[in-house]
Amino acid sequence: xxxxxxxxxxxxxxxxxxxxxxxxxxxxxxxxxxxxxxxxxxxxxxxxxxxxxxxxxxxxxxxxxxxxxxxxxxxxxxxxxxxxxxxxxxxxxxxxxxxxxxxxxxxxxxxxxxxxxxxxxxxxxxxxxxxxxxxxxxxxxxxxxxxxxxxxxxxxxxxxxxxxxxxxxxxxxxxxxxxxxxxxxxxxxxxxxxxxxxxx
Numbered sequence: 645x646x647x648x649x650x651x652x653x654x655x656x657x658x659x660x661x662x663x664x665x666x667x668x669x670x671x672x673x674x675x676x677x678x679x680x681x682x683x684x685x686x687x688x689x690x691x692x693x694x695x696x697x698x699x700x701x702x703x704x705x706x707x708x709x710x711x712x713x714x715x716x717x718x719x720x721x722x723x724x725x726x727x728x729x730x731x732x733x734x735x736x737x738x739x740x741x742x743x744x745x746x747x748x749x750x751x752x753x754x755x756x757x758x759x760x761x762x763x764x765x766x767x768x769x770x771x772x773x774x775x776x777x778x779x780x781x782x783x784x785x786x787x788x789x790x791x792x793x794x795x796x797x798x799x800x801x802x803x804x805x806x807x808x809x810x811x812x813x814x815x816x817x818x819x820x821x822x823x824x825x826x827x828x829x830x831x832x833x834x835x836x837x838x839x840x841x842x843x844x
Contacts, residue, residue: 658722665709666716673713677706680723683799684730690794691787692734701733724805727795731809784831789824792817 658679664672681702688698705726709716785793788810795801795809803821807814 654723655721662716662720662722663718665713666718668713670710673706673710676709676722676726680726684726687727687794687799688730688734690798691731691791697737698730698734701730701737705729705733721805723799724801724809727799727801728809785824785827789820789827792821793824796821 658676661672661676661679665676684702684705685698688701689695692698708729791810792806795806796803801809803817804814806812807817810817812820
């Protein structure tokens, strides 16, 4: 799965950049953008499905960070803080524009789609079919389940941070995650039977 764990080394790096940002170092803002823009876009797109909207939101978040840098709290988990800013901003746009819906977009699988050795030996038609099937499988999860799966396995956030981000109890997040994984295993098993029957 893409993404990485927010370990002590990254935390130290981010705290250093955050401190420099608060002190007015614009290059620190640029480095934070370079480190997180791609994964923030992936997160926003997985829960929103509007590419241009997500790009605008991320740009707005970093503009706001620079505008209000003297007032930023020095005691934050930077990665978590940025995720929360993006999520809050997306919800703000949704409240203003009811045409923006939080959904899992077709054609953008949550699971990393880098080709494996098995994928390379199947023909293009079968590969295309399987990707569509995978999207349908993940699409069977609720929006909340998809978001928690994304935050846990793509973004590497801990359950307690996901709970804080989503304003949920940690046990609720754990239960939702377990239910989502159970559903995925079930749907994958059923779909594999269909694929085997179709191509056998």
